[in-house]
Amino acid sequence: MTEIGYYPGCALHGSSNDYETSARACLAALGVQLREVTDWVCCGATAAHALNHKLSVALPARNLALAEHDGFREILAPCPMCSMELLKARQEILADEALRAEMSSLVELELRGGVNVLNLVQALQSAGIDRIKAAVKKPLDGIRAACYYGCLLTRPPGVVRFDDPEQPRSMEAIVGALGAKTVDWNYRTECCGAGLTMANEETVLELSHRILTNAAAHGANCVVTVCPMCHVNLDMKQADIERRFNAKHKMAIYYLSDLVGLALGLSEKELGIDRHFVART
């Protein structure tokens, strides 16, 4: 078992607890144990960067400092918004010594900026795609997955430095290793409306409807994501989308770790899939 640091973020400890179950179970099956960063705080999310710039650096900076304090050199932040915010703060701190000093004082912990932040795709990549492929017990024959990257997994590219922001392929490589088919489609990097679910539902329903419609039009029978907000909008809100647009989607939405876990022989319950709103038909 190897152990890596883990920054769950609020979603995975809240209504997206199915994602935490999935990520933990899937990575444990690959020999990776997650240890939580001590007393982590919210990354600030959109609220911080929309309302107060200093807080949008300080909140992630506090978490980076806590992770350093714990002795981690690498932490997994499965939520793409968390991982982007952490990486952005780290980049700004490393580029500006005065800011680093200011933030150290502000977050009341010495901050060096030495902790690397991984997203879930990277955590699976470093576990090894060949190793995943070799460990497959139940190839995912019937799956035709639309790999959905959304916004912040690949953007802004100068901050997250991950895959191609327009034509990413990293999720397809993993899903393909599980014996599943992936489809080519157009909305892989379009936004679902993210955290506006409550405040501006109309926008979220429309953007998410387009994504589900395009995935189905290209032959997908499920959508795969690594983002808790995408999952809420596409899964939990799918019934609202169907009502609003008088459409039938019935599209199962999986976390990437769900599919890897299923292929490794874990059950739907072990992966938290029974907590999704839309079941695969």
Next chain:
Amino acid sequence: MIDAATSGEATAVPADLPAFLDLENCYQCGKCTAGCPVAERMDVVPNQLVRLAQLGLVERARRAESIWQCVSCQTCSTRCPKSVDCAAVIDALRQLSFEKGDAAGSQRRTVLFQEAFLRNIRRNGRLNELELVGVFKTKAFLDDLSIPFLFKDAMLAPRMRAKGKLHFKPDRVKDGGVLERMFDRCLRQA
């Protein structure tokens, strides 16, 4: 709107926006707006916001309702051929608008939501979802008296509960004092 603006070259970043924004590099190709998933809903689209900022018409830009329609997806900044960080321009405008207490018109609920979110973090360190829903819905109701909106997601709660997705005993950070001091210092400087 753009035609009505002065035609002189604007180069300096207006004093009320952060200097790192590189506004002068924008040549108004419109790539940001072309890729924006919510541009069709906006009163002032992204390239127009950048132009207003270039011209120093920051008050007009920050009063645009569109800054609160932005979903922060980073497509504009990613695709800009001149590396203008349009999403950061919109963030800077939102921060200024929040500081000045602008009304935000039809996008008022989004401002109330972000404000409630930030207060929630200040109080708990980690998001308490039920508290956020309660506070946000109450504030939105006091603001626009919409009863349908107040009860709109009520039907979701029992389903979420059945799925084990509602937490009545939420997380809270142990060291809340440091968070309180961080918020104090950051918000005072704003």
